[in-house]
Amino acid sequence: MSAVADDLVRIAAVDKARGYWASVFRRLSRDPLSVACASVLLLIALAAIFAPYLGLADPYQGSMIRRLRWIGTPGYPLGTDELGRDMVARLIYGGRLSLFLGLFPVVLAFCIGTTLGVMAGYLGGFVNQAIMRTVDVFYAFPSVLLAIAISGALGAGITNSIVSLTIVFIPPIVRVSESVTTSVRGLDFVDAARASGAGPITIMRVHVLGNVLGPIFVYSTSLISVCMILASGLSFLGLGTKPPEPEWGLMLNTLRTAIYANPWVAALPGAMIFIVSICFNLLSDGMRSAMDVRS
């Protein structure tokens, strides 16, 4: 009996030594759905990164005589697009820009938005008013319109579309982080931390952030799919990626003319966006339960 207890103590000690994030990862790895989604995303990301070494066809090389081949055509397992380019190569190379444009603005907006929102929620008063009212100004415009307006003002290009998408996603993240911070701020342990003489920055870092990061993180992951679609919208309007660059959103838009001629091939880029965004959403749900130490 006591040997068992000793073992438990030792296990607990090992657990502690591994730290919080290690335990989050361990819990996540026990959830089959999260593992499946993570594997799919990892596979797509690795394929996109190592695309030049996979022996694929040239994604830019088209041919007028083999346009819009069906899925399963020998030599073209996923067919060809409206300019006769190999869809396998286009989709894998397209993952590079699509994933980058979907992830990077959200990561940037997550960092900036969380900082602003936690500050607004914890410090309250004038700081809160200043931040939240500025955010409200951005809320006055629909997100698509705002992205187009900022991109248009900054000029076309990938960098500018990243900047405009970041600006679009900061306000909702600020809103979410402000509201969860306000609910945590009133709890006794924050008062206890203040009573032990800690300054606002230390309290926000140690006591507030750990308790608000989960919901903000989950919300932000759900924005990744929106961001990919918005990025493709910008590309369609000529404000983001430009043809012949492979990018899923842009491919979806150029293939739309072939929707009656070859609907299966035309749907492929959309399917990729769908798979990636649903994987991100399911993974973020898994992350949320894994980050809850009470589970």
Add this chain to the structure above:
Amino acid sequence: MSEADLSAPAADVGGPQQPLLEVRSLSKHFPVRGGFIGKAGVVRAVDDVNFSVDKGEVLGIVGESGCGKSTTARLVIGLIQPDQGSIILDGEKLGASLSLRDLRRRVQMVFQDSYASLNPRLTVEDSIAFGPKVHGIAADDARARAHDLLRKVGLDPALFAARYPHELSGGQRQRVNIARALALSPRLVLLDEAVSALDKSVEAQVLNLLIDLKEELGLTYVFISHDLNVVRFISDRVIVMYLGEVVETGPVEALWSDARHPYTRALFAAMPSLDPDRRTQEAPITGDPPNPIDPPSGCRFHTRCPFAESVCSEKSPSLFATGNERHFAACHMVDPASGHSKAGHFSARELQHA
């Protein structure tokens, strides 16, 4: 004050005669917004409260819900800003020679809700070590100190240090909260309903622990509770509060044997008794406490007091000496010159027949 001597109890300042804490005319009025057309008002949560806490004593604060007990504690530790009044610790006035940071190093607080007062994301050890780290103790020393304190409050560090709050029982969590409050070696600990949420057997254990720690570390407590039995058990002196004001204060024995304020008597009469001969026959006070936004004129208790006369609604009584040592009551009946017809009649029996 040097930052490194957290492991030893803080040295005494000013000799045994100087009170550890003095609170002078402390007031806190919370503004409340009126309705659509209603006018805005203020809740007089704490109104002109004076008291002092001697070194090594336990001062109990009792009163019904909403009388300003917790607000007083939060004002003392600076979690909310007073509108008026001063807090003097060891002869140093807060805001003058005493900084808020120094005050919070010497005064700590234990909250009622043992779960809400611990960060759910931090292990027990990290929660206790947080205070010392903030005050510049190295992480390893802070952890050693946390283990030491866990042992002091009766929790084996090998079993409990790495646990999260949700893995502990209410009593264990409150022990952790006590350890956290002691982590900065405070001289004064404010216990705000610290045992109220625990069941009776655990409550007794935690009370005994508090008494042991007080002896061992030379602590002083301000013990806030609505449970009169517990207050009587642990306190040396007691303050009775009603609607943000102190209505009576005195040593425990004097107060229990010779309460002068009708409110205090009503409180004691409301205590359930195991003795069938002393069974409560009727409700001792009737009605709800008045609205603190617009408190009654004169003595705030006159709307519910069985002995109220016209003088009570006209003049606000200050704390009069009752003749017992350190025993004061804010009632016109205690002051022979007040004009109250029963002034000078002190005992309950006298009052009933007068």
